Amino acid sequence: MHKRHNTLPAMPINRRDFLKVGSLVGAASALVACGGTVSEATQVPTQVCPNPAPTQSAQQPTREIAVRLAHISDMHIGPEGPGVEGFTRALRDVHARRPKIDVILNTGDSVGDALGAEKGWVEAEWDAFTGVVKAECSLAIHHAIGNHDVWGWGLPAEEQKPLSSDPLFGKGWAVQELGIPNRYYSFDNAGWRFLVLDSTHLPEFEIGQFYTGKIDEEQFNWLKQQLEATPQSMPVCVASHIPILSACELLDGPNELSGNWVVPGAWVHIDARRLWTLFWQHPNVKLCLSGHTHQVEDLRYHGVKYLTDGAICADWWNGPYFDFPPGYVVVNLYNDGSSDSEFVAY
Secondary structure, three states, X not given: OXXXXXXXXXXXXXXXXXXXXXXXXXXXXXXXXXXXXOOHXXXXXXXXXXXXXXXXXXXXXXXXXXXXXXXXXXOOEOOOOOHHHHHHHHHHHXXXXXXXXXXXXXXXXXXXXXXXXXXXXXXXXXXXXXXXXXXXXXXXEEEOOOHHHOEOOOOOHHHHHHHOOOOOOEOHHHHHHHOOOOOOEEEEEOOEEEEEOOOEEOOOOOOOEOOEEOOOHHHHHXXXXXXXXXXXXXOEEEEOOOOOOOOHHHOOOOOOOXXXXXXXXXXXXOOHHHHHXXXXXXXXXXXXXXXXXXXXXEEEEOOEEEEEEOOOOOOOOOOOEOOEOOOEEEEEEEOOOOEXXXXXXX
C-alpha cells in the first residue's frame, strides 16, 4: 500500500516510521508576529505586518447561515478494499444530514495513489471514485487536487520520460476526472467567494520527496488578482489539499528528535509566510480549509481560521488515525464572514 507521503528513498514516508527516512525538509520556522524579525540564520528578511483595512462601523445585518458546507477529504478510493463502501456511507450521511447541506467541498486525495501507479491501476481508481460520486451525490460538489491524485511523479525517471507527453500525466488526469475548470479556480456561493488552490508541486531542490506543498508563481499572481478584485465586504474561503498552516503536523512523527522542529515541506505549505502576508492585506480572507493530515484541527492566526478536517478514510481504511475516526466536517458559513464547524464521524 502506498503511504500518504511518498519519498525517493526505498522506504516511503510513513508518519509512524518517520525515523527511517533519511531526507527531510528543513526545520519549520515560527511565523513572524507583527513587527517581529527573523534571525539572519534563516535568510528570511524582516517582515512587518501591513495594516489591515479599517473596520467598517456600519451596522451589520442579522447574522445568518449563508452556506452549510460538507468538507470532505482524503477518500483514497481504490478498485479493491473497503474504500468504495466507506465513501458511499459517507456521502449518504452527508445527504441525510439535517439541517440540510448546501454544497460539498472535496479537498483532494480522491484516489488511493496515482503518484507511483501504472496507468491501468490509476484508471481503475478513478473509475471507482467517480462511480460513487455519480451514484450517490446529488449535491453540488467542488474538488481540489490532492498529492495522491497526481499521476506519475513517483515513478522511476525512466518510466516517467515516455509518459511526459501524455496529456493525463501529472495533474491532467485529475482535472479531467474531477470535472474542474483548471488545476486552480474560483467560485461564488451565497455571498462567499471560494478560491481553490493547487498545492502540490515538484520540489525546487533535491530533498528526497516527490512534491512540496506550495503554489507556483502563476497561481500566486492569480490569487493576488482574485483577492484584489473581491469586494472587501465579501468573505473569502481558501481551499487547498495541503494545509497552509498546521500545528498538528509538528506531532505527526518524531519531528523534534534532532533538537529542532523538523517538518517536511510535503506536509505543510512551504510558502506559508508569503501567503499569510497576502491574507493580512485582505482581511476578508476568513477561512482556509484543507485535508492531507488525516487529523482535525482548528487553528486561528491573524484573523484567519485554518481548518484541517480529517479524512473520510481515517488511517487509509485501517481504523482511526491519531484517534481521529473516519469522518468529515460540516462548516456553517455566515453572512457576516464568520464560521463554525462540527466533526461528523459517519
